[in-house]
Amino acid sequence: MNAEIIAIGSELLLGQITNTNAQYISKQLANVGINVYYHTVVGDNSVRLSEAIDQAQKRSNLIIFTGGLGPTKDDLTKETITASVGRSLVTDQEALDSIEAYFKRRNRVMTDNNRKQALVIEGSSILRNDHGMAPGMVFKDNGVYYLLLPGPPKEMEPMFMTYALPFLLTQLDESAQIVSRVLNFYGIGESQLETELIDLIEAQTNPTIAPLAKDGEVTIRLTVKHENEVEGAKLLDELEKKILTRVGSFFYGYNETSLTKEVALVFGEKKLRIAAAESITGGLFSSELTQNPGVSEFFVGGVTCYSNEVKQSLLNVPKEVIDEFGAVSEECARFLAENVRELLKTDVGISFTGIAGPTEIEGKEIGTVFIGVSKLGEQTRIYPIKLAGTREQIQGRSVKYGLYCLLKQFS
Amino acid sequence: MNAEIIAIGSELLLGQITNTNAQYISKQLANVGINVYYHTVVGDNSVRLSEAIDQAQKRSNLIIFTGGLGPTKDDLTKETITASVGRSLVTDQEALDSIEAYFKRRNRVMTDNNRKQALVIEGSSILRNDHGMAPGMVFKDNGVYYLLLPGPPKEMEPMFMTYALPFLLTQLDESAQIVSRVLNFYGIGESQLETELIDLIEAQTNPTIAPLAKDGEVTIRLTVKHENEVEGAKLLDELEKKILTRVGSFFYGYNETSLTKEVALVFGEKKLRIAAAESITGGLFSSELTQNPGVSEFFVGGVTCYSNEVKQSLLNVPKEVIDEFGAVSEECARFLAENVRELLKTDVGISFTGIAGPTEIEGKEIGTVFIGVSKLGEQTRIYPIKLAGTREQIQGRSVKYGLYCLLKQFS
Known part of the structure; x- marks a missing residue:
């Protein structure tokens, strides 16, 4: 599955917020072996969003949208996607009930534009929003999956982990396992490290070797695809041994450490x-x-x-x-x-x-x-x-x- | 000037880091009235980068690239852009000297791949890197500006502010002056501050009022466009006075302070x-x-x-x-x-x-x-x-x- 992420929101283009959603989703997809090839950000503008969709349809079979599902006039993600795939919007009763309950719990009057949030794309599976009002949704059209998620990270992240990712995993071919491991180094620059390992890096296919410099440290991510997880880990062990024979004196720990x-x-x-x-x-x-x-x-x-x-x-x-x-x-x-x-x-x-x-x-x-x-x-x-x-x-x-x-x- | 930002780096697509560069640059450009319409992220892949450049050339007249200027094999931003515009790469002696000096200061041996960082696109203006090795550069080709900046924020941000932004401003139409001023507040939340100022915010046209929450603080940016800088500043003074009458007890300083x-x-x-x-x-x-x-x-x-x-x-x-x-x-x-x-x-x-x-x-x-x-x-x-x-x-x-x-x- 080749994925790309389209974030919608003028606040991103004005630099008021960072696109942490793209990072979050990319990291989760990398963990399960789904390749992400592009991130795109467009403003709240249906022409430019529509062009981004056209382009994504040609090169990806999973398009993930974040943002633009809210109640206001400039939220137009669903409207633009339906126009692109020729479907229509229908009211989801469960979502509407949940929005009405949301206002009731807070003793606030529900303004009319909030009904808009209960509109979903015809034929899609609904992803519940446990931390806000706008539901997410996913559908397949012409071989392409469309996954729509809300913009606020507090709503998007739990929805992605609880509902969207499990859905995607059921759609994946499960024959290959992805095993990855990060080696952390200190005291050696990225270029020197690459020089020491250049033959291994040039010969890499599976496992792959990806060095990354950050804050005066360097990490190397080793990733292998294998039908058998244990066998995959063995391949990583072998490669790790080769690497540490050369630069082991700078190595200090595995994975998410410091x-x-x-x-x-x-x-x-x-x-x-x-x-x-x-x-x-x-x-x-x-x-x-x-x-x-x-x-x-x-x-x-x-x-x-x-x-x-x-x-x-x-x-x-x-x-x-x-x-x-x-x-x-x-x-x-x-x-x-x-x-x-x-x-x-x-x-x-x-x-x-x-x-x-x-x-x-x-x-x-x-x-x-x-x-x-x-x-x-x-x-x-x-x-x-x-x-x-x-x-x-x-x-x-x-x-x-x-x-x-x-x-x-x-x- | 219509701008877009292309960030290059597989670590972004793997979710290892967030694209804070796009936010930073967008924010600075918004302040001077340059519109940003797209952010794109592609990996360290010359085919996909090349396609992104083709597309950007059709819709923007300022393309800003971040990342891929380093010494390693997967750094290919300069190479891909030169191929796209039909120019060549030449060694910048000053950059090379500075890279050599960088290694000397640290008593480290300069490996050969570091020379690659001194290669610049023919005919471009060089932007000095005061916090790292890879210089930035900017050139105009066929009506489009190409601005290349390094990926690490600690190098990119000072280079952008010190060298790139002043260059861009000289290229802009100078008839309208942009005057802006930031008020810093502590001890009041963004929503409370907005509530206190709601009538001013709703009535804003010129000057504009942009509140922004960050790290438990709130800032308000006031921006005015005026042919006369002094008159513009007077308009800001009047607006500031109104704001501080209401929430002045939380105010602690102007502009880039802390x-x-x-x-x-x-x-x-x-x-x-x-x-x-x-x-x-x-x-x-x-x-x-x-x-x-x-x-x-x-x-x-x-x-x-x-x-x-x-x-x-x-x-x-x-x-x-x-x-x-x-x-x-x-x-x-x-x-x-x-x-x-x-x-x-x-x-x-x-x-x-x-x-x-x-x-x-x-x-x-x-x-x-x-x-x-x-x-x-x-x-x-x-x-x-x-x-x-x-x-x-x-x-x-x-x-x-x-x-x-x-x-x-x-x-």
Whole structure:
């Protein structure tokens, strides 16, 4: 089944909202092996929508529409599709009852234009809207499936998962299973990774290899089609082994994970308690860790030592160290990591000091960063790095690098 | 000028990322009166991209491409466009130098495929990439403008604002001036704000009034078209005055500002030094403040007191307070705000304690938050709030509310 998604709404073309519906639906379809080849957005305009439908009919056998099912004059998706396929609109009594009940529950008067939402395309299967008024619908015409979904994500997403996707799966040929796996890497650029794997990438057919760069990380998605799920997974195992032999030192986890989640796993399992001293990152390391629930088991807190004063008074960095080497130095990073660990009585202390810009400090270049990791009873390690990017990127990448150091050192 | 946006990237069709680029560009174009009639997404496939170009040439005179300018084999935007317009690719020496310098700065070896990023379409104006390697470009062919931008939003957005939009504006008919102004509000919902202004919104023609909700804030964009810029600005002044008479108590700043930027202005001007004690927000308040450069003038740092242990040992919250009232209490917020101010010797201390979820703590509901603001010589104020949303939203909204309290109390 080859699909495309047409989103209807002038608010999308004005940039007032993002087309998250197309992403959501695409992701779900990718999981079940339905290819999506196009996303299109048109405004609330029947001429342009009609042209988009004409075109889609020629190249896809599943056309998914989102938006334009509401009560107002500019909602014209159903009207335009019926004109295109030569069907008519009929009132669906169940939908009308449900709309009337919706207003009753809220003690509001139902205005007449709301009846429009109960009109459905003749011969279609109705998809109930459990979170709003406009029902969805699906029908097949001339070998093409037409799936109409409401625009608001809060209505569309549950309708898609509960009613639309199960319907589509019953229509699919079920002989081939799709198995996919994502490998997450840190510390290697997309182009270098591709260079290391170029022969595998060029030879790919089934499984396929898709690298993707995001926020200083790279992921590789491996996907295989196979009649037997177990056999498909074996093919992925083999390919993964080849890949990790070459770039395994940069690999940190599978599928929907993140550096913070992996750190949480390792520190949680090993019952290692950690505290942070943050200068350049200004609290970002702590903040990213605490976005995940349950981190209080191993993360007790930290000190944001943005000024040198706080580095000296609270974290006992000797004045001579700052005078001689500067606050952005290996020496300062060492004191910060060791002393925050002692101050907060944890097993591990991590520190971040550096220059995020926009101006140089202490005659050191923007992007100069020192990360210190201190463990009770072990020698403190200092990781000096050079980062590029905007102020925010340098802060964000410092945090990621720190997480990566923790993983490499403790897992 | 009629525009359309073509985004290229299989990761979009797989639903791995959202097409935020189309939204961003559409919004900027709407502001200057350029109509966008279509968004299209195609994968890394030259046949389908080529068809999309053919179609766009027939209906638009500005085609904006995002993505596919990178170093890898599946980046084929430039190659496909040159084939379509019959031009060739040439190496841009400046871009090549800049790519080489990029690798040098990072002490990394430049792999050969990176040279591909310095290839540009013959006869185009080059748009510098200040945040990545692949340059953008723009050229006119047969009455149609082709604008090529990189895919990563962190590269695309600054390139669009700094280089592409000014270029487009010089090509536009300049007889009518567009003057626009954004008013930023916090603490009022979009629907309530619309209700307060409904008569003004319904009567709008020129200037126009466009409310937009984002991240718990609401903005109103006022836009006027006028032959004379000064006269246009006067019309905006009059409308703004009417709006602020009604909802001025929620207004906090103009145009591209943010609560953190406004707080930085106030505390910088008044030379008030501040420190933070963060429990529920886990460092997010400090991290958001320090995303802006120059905050070290007034922000010295803080303590992330994620565990009760740290609240007691480092911030001297009496054990009895935690035992009797809990860590999530007015009393605890007061001690945290006052003691972090004393510990770090600042004029102001702010504290955040609460429950972000997913589980209740101390028998208190998720979303219960206490913010304390302590000023030397003044009575400490406690702001108790109830927030809804996910864990991350509750943390984010706590920070925003804290910033808002600081603004209301000190500006």
